[in-house]
Amino acid sequence: MRTLLKNGRILDPSQDLDVIGHVMIEDDQIAAMGPDIPSDDVDDIYDCTGLWICPGLVDPHVHLREPGREDEETIVSGTQAAAAGGFTTICCMPNTSPPLDNPSLVDFILDRAASPEAGGVFVAPVGALTVGMRGEQIADLAAMKRAGIVAASDEEFPIQSSFIMQKAMETCVQVDLPIMAHCEDLSLSNGGAMNEGAMSAVLGVKGIPRSAEEIMVMRNCLLSLHTGCQLHVMRVSTWGAIEMIRQAKYLGAPVTCEVSPQHFVFTEEHVGEFDTHFKMLPPLRTQVDIDIMLQALQEGTIDVISSDHSPHASHKTQAPFEDAPFGQVGLESIVGVTLTHLTHRGILTPLETIRKLSTKPAQILRLDAGTLKPGETPIAQITVIDPGFEWTFDVNKTFSRSRNSPFHGMMLKGRSVLTFSGSEIYRDRHFSDDRITMVT
Amino acid sequence: MARNLLSIRHLSPDQIEELLVLGREFKQWVIEGKEIARLNRVVGQLFFENSTRTRVSFEQAAHYLGLKSVNFSTTGSSLKKGETLKDTILTLRYERLNGLVMRHPSSGAPALAARYFAGPVLNAGDGRHEHPTQALADALTIRERKGSLEGLTVAIVGDVEHSRVARSNAWLMAKMGANVRFVGPRTLMPAHSGLLPGDVFYDLESGIKDADVIIALRLQRERMTDGLIGSIGEYARQYQINRDKLRYAAPDALLLHPGPINRGIELDDAAADGEQSVITAQVENGIFVRMAALYWCFHEPEPPKPAPKSRAKKVKA
Numbered sequence: 001m002r003t004l005l006k007n008g009r010i011l012d013p014s015q016d017l018d019v020i021g022h023v024m025i026e027d028d029q030i031a032a033m034g035p036d037i038p039s040d041d042v043d044d045i046y047d048c049t050g051l052w053i054c055p056g057l058v059d060p061h062v063h064l065r066e067p068g069r070e071d072e073e074t075i076v077s078g079t080q081a082a083a084a085g086g087f088t089t090i091c092c093m094p095n096t097s098p099p100l101d102n103p104s105l106v107d108f109i110l111d112r113a114a115s116p117e118a119g120g121v122f123v124a125p126v127g128a129l130t131v132g133m134r135g136e137q138i139a140d141l142a143a144m145k146r147a148g149i150v151a152a153s154d155e156e157f158p159i160q161s162s163f164i165m166q167k168a169m170e171t172c173v174q175v176d177l178p179i180m181a182h183c184e185d186l187s188l189s190n191g192g193a194m195n196e197g198a199m200s201a202v203l204g205v206k207g208i209p210r211s212a213e214e215i216m217v218m219r220n221c222l223l224s225l226h227t228g229c230q231l232h233v234m235r236v237s238t239w240g241a242i243e244m245i246r247q248a249k250y251l252g253a254p255v256t257c258e259v260s261p262q263h264f265v266f267t268e269e270h271v272g273e274f275d276t277h278f279k280m281l282p283p284l285r286t287q288v289d290i291d292i293m294l295q296a297l298q299e300g301t302i303d304v305i306s307s308d309h310s311p312h313a314s315h316k317t318q319a320p321f322e323d324a325p326f327g328q329v330g331l332e333s334i335v336g337v338t339l340t341h342l343t344h345r346g347i348l349t350p351l352e353t354i355r356k357l358s359t360k361p362a363q364i365l366r367l368d369a370g371t372l373k374p375g376e377t378p379i380a381q382i383t384v385i386d387p388g389f390e391w392t393f394d395v396n397k398t399f400s401r402s403r404n405s406p407f408h409g410m411m412l413k414g415r416s417v418l419t420f421s422g423s424e425i426y427r428d429r430h431f432s433d434d435r436i437t438m439v440t
Numbered sequence: 441m442a443r444n445l446l447s448i449r450h451l452s453p454d455q456i457e458e459l460l461v462l463g464r465e466f467k468q469w470v471i472e473g474k475e476i477a478r479l480n481r482v483v484g485q486l487f488f489e490n491s492t493r494t495r496v497s498f499e500q501a502a503h504y505l506g507l508k509s510v511n512f513s514t515t516g517s518s519l520k521k522g523e524t525l526k527d528t529i530l531t532l533r534y535e536r537l538n539g540l541v542m543r544h545p546s547s548g549a550p551a552l553a554a555r556y557f558a559g560p561v562l563n564a565g566d567g568r569h570e571h572p573t574q575a576l577a578d579a580l581t582i583r584e585r586k587g588s589l590e591g592l593t594v595a596i597v598g599d600v601e602h603s604r605v606a607r608s609n610a611w612l613m614a615k616m617g618a619n620v621r622f623v624g625p626r627t628l629m630p631a632h633s634g635l636l637p638g639d640v641f642y643d644l645e646s647g648i649k650d651a652d653v654i655i656a657l658r659l660q661r662e663r664m665t666d667g668l669i670g671s672i673g674e675y676a677r678q679y680q681i682n683r684d685k686l687r688y689a690a691p692d693a694l695l696l697h698p699g700p701i702n703r704g705i706e707l708d709d710a711a712a713d714g715e716q717s718v719i720t721a722q723v724e725n726g727i728f729v730r731m732a733a734l735y736w737c738f739h740e741p742e743p744p745k746p747a748p749k750s751r752a753k754k755v756k757a
Binding site for chain 1: 630633
């Protein structure tokens with residue numbers, strides 16, 4: 001079985017490659033790629049003229065909610081959403097109920113993800129760093145690593161004790177796992193619900209000061225520097241935090257970081273009249289933060305763009321602002337939003353866009369993904385993007401079980417239209433049938 | 441058609457004027473014992489947070505307007521059983537309540553309620569956000585004595601950060617042409633006050649200097665254990681309005697307080713009971729502005745209707 005993706009713009013950051021060419025998939029693997037490859041004995045041909053052929057996208061930060069909140073998302077619905085959004089590999093976060101802090105739960109997740117109903121994408125679990133994510137006792141990281149976790153994180157319950165964090169980092173060096181850290185000093189955020197700023201003062205909503213994030217980013221960067229533990233800072237939102245990370249990288253600490261589209265698209269003003277769809281963690285900040293963030297994306301201080309896909313039941317978001325949960329779904333809007341707000345505006349080149357959405361997160365978490373090089377990944381992971389496709393994001397037409405999106409109704413330009421993981425796992429209805437030739 | 445009273449921030453000066461004039465008229469009618477046309481509707485009094493004065497005041501206002509009040513408080517309600525606010529509001533809607541008066545510890549909760557309730561929702565205080573009827577009562581009290589708010593200097597003193605009274609009053613006074621000052625320690629002041637309509641003063645003497653009106657705010661004792669102030673004594677020495685400090689204000693300055701007063705903390709007895717104090721008048725006017733608010737919410741002017749189609753068109757040839 002040979003499938004040819006023909007005549008697309010190949011964007012492969014792993015080879016710094018941006019050329020018009022073809023990709024050949026043979027028996028689930030990438031057999032050849034480039035401007036000039038033999039194309040005889042082909043079974044199926046997908047005409048990718050005018051489209052981008054990229055390594056399958058990788059989202060290092062997704063909440064699948066299963067086990068525990070299957071009304072909000074399941075491994076099946078979440079992986080389907082991922083495939084539709086252009087992702088072939090996603091990392092699921094451990095803040096489930098019960099938390100993902102032991103090997104048997106890792107087995108459970110990998111089992112569910114491999115089931116035939118699931119979306120066909122790879123799920124790489126992130127294990128809890130401490131038992132029950134309580135920040136007290138380090139979890140069985142070595143056993144969980146054998147079961148298949150790719151990183152450890154206490155997610156929304158960040159370890160407050162610097163001593164425990166230091167020991168956790170030493171343990172992670174020992175077992176060779178990166179730590180993904182949500183950075184928040186809970187004594188400073190202290191029940192706040194939005195950015196501490198001019199808007200929170202008007203709305204009378206308790207604010208989360210930027211220092212709550214920056215202090216923890218700084219602490220974790222310093223601990224990473226001194227222990228040598230690989231640290232991936234999740235959800236960066238302030239210019240101060242970006243500055244800390246820049247410094248840490250300069251000092252040689254093994255630190256990387258990510259931002260999510262909501263933080264470079266919206267500001268605290270979008271909260272408007274207590275709109276819970278704009279209640280984010282960390283909170284939406286200000287235009288100054290966005291300006292610095294765009295710069296940092298451009299120069300590479302920010303390594304990764306992740307969706308932080310956080311499904312929530314509507315009864316939770318239809319609540320008073322301060323009682324509503326933080327977060328948004330994002331798997332199915334991130335490509336459109338990123339291309340619209342970064343790529344088409346010239347902030348990122350197409351190649352850099354794909355680097356932050358695929359190659360870089362794969363490298364950071366050492367995943368078999370993020371490249372189109374033949375033989376590099378066990379099976380072919382490819383995403384085809386139509387960069388010029390204009391559409392309006394409708395959260396009611398998504399695979400996710402939840403509807404909490406701040407991007408609902410937004411005009412977007414760019415969309416993933418084909419996703420391959422070995423074989424085709426998602427084809428958008430906007431990928432015209434005329435483009436497909438089935439030889440068999 | 442019904443309309444809500446969720447905040448002062450969203451009212452125009454004309455609407456505020458309308459409410460204050462209505463309040464003055466209702467006051468006159470009640471005092472003269474005039475018959476007031478009964479509204480014959482049922483209003484739910486939803487108090488998700490303790491309140492005595494606002495609740496009594498709204499019940500009195502409803503009573504004078506011939507509205508029936510139905511009480512609903514957190515103790516004994518379904519909220520204890522885990523019902524969401526949205527479901528509670530929908531239930532009350534289909535219990536055929538016509539209006540809601542709502543107090544809630546969470547900022548913005550009445551705005552959420554208004555989305556699911558088909559009828560007027562009146563904010564009786566939401567979190568730190570707003571307390572519109574308190575500001576209306578204060579404005580009526582000031583106008584009775586000063587004639588107009590235009591050009592007055594109004595100093596709001598105390599725990600501004602946590603105060604819905606401060607926010608509603610600031611919006612109202614500023615919209616009606618007064619100069620607003622926020623006075624208090626840094627720890628009790630919003631960190632970024634740029635969008636609030638007033639100037640910030642961190643010391644009392646300059647903050648109330650030549651002020652025509654002083655609105656003293658209640659200091660919650662928890663602020664001490666929260667680490668926001670040193671001791672109560674330390675606060676009182678710096679920010680208490682007392683007979684000495686009052687001299688910094690204009691000689692005919694009015695002193696207001698939304699109650700309940702911590703005597704000896706934000707006010708001393710001499711100030712609270714002195715000639716400049718209008719605190720009891722605020723309480724009484726609270727009833728009349730709440731009558732105005734209820735009436736106003738139930739009587740939104742009909743939007744202009746399109747002119748009826750000409751008859752000739754309808755008649756078949």
